[in-house]
Amino acid sequence: MTTLATTGHMDLSKVSAPLVRSALDELLKRYADGELVGLSCIAEGADSLFAEALLAAGGRLIAVIPSRDYRGRQVTPAHAQAFDRFVEAADQVLVMPYETAGRAAYEAANAVLLDRADRLVAVWDGTPPTGKGGGTADVVVRAREAGLPVDVVWPAGAERGAQGQSA
Template structure:
């Protein structure tokens, strides 16, 4: 389906036609957002999705697995009730390990995702990542970009991706709220905390994560995870893959809850056991006690 290029700018402007957003909404942007800007972009993106919902209806949001703008977009899409598709790098058909700076964001995005899309590219190679973004944009009907207007460089290619979409007649909307700024982009701030009924929640920044991914990535994130979630599908595929396909310290988890989808797939949630040392003092390293 052909679309008409229409750049709505940071202020909102015109709304893309229904045909454009009946396809996927691709989202790209800077990875080096400051923690404050990450929250600003998330809020602005959620507002933009709600406006699109009123005018053109729902459409899935697609992001490439990574920190910064993709994480802000993923959180906003989930909060807006949109389907979230996360593009995951693969090597020889097996999910590849993202760079260390992206791993915590990758775990959260995969937990929020309705679908993980496997795509062969090298997550540590800039040009390979740009190629993956181009394929994601070309498959969509609208591009939302967290872009400060700066040109592309050896690390960031957001300007190139905006130009790529415009050149192919794909509508582009820029999301860069007032007060937004670039930062180190190394730390991934904790998601918004919701207070449970009758209880308290951990303060923002407290160690809290959930692994909801596959094999190698799950293994790499296991030592940083407090609550593993395991889905069991009744499918046999070749020799299969290990549940945790990477090295990690020996851990033990305790069953927390089990729920079942309508199609019969069980989802088990586990809590990490924290062993105590001599005298009952906590060891806090999550490992099994010495024999």
């Protein structure tokens, strides 16, 4: 069994989403011979593209929700249907013990991702950490510090842009 966690940018451009999805499909083919489990916070953008690719590859999804109010406060109307679909499709849904979404909740969710994974899949443009914590680069840094292998996915032509363009 291989367990992959994901982190990535929420603000992928409309053009980037299919490029990233295709790159994720290719990456997941490496794990087609065994049982595949994926952990994702199923946020808009990269997290949802990963969840979509994982399910299409026959993998089992574990959704890690940062807080009890995450769906109501952080999920945009454009992403709500996809978010609900992923929650329904998940083999397991872990909700962090935080009432409100925020830095502590995101960091706790990211810690669960890294603790349970064999590898991290990062849809990441290489931008360094901002120091805010909980962002894609921060998760990559933590994974590497912990000795967790990281597969960076950033296909040619991918770019960041407006939110609301994902799965």
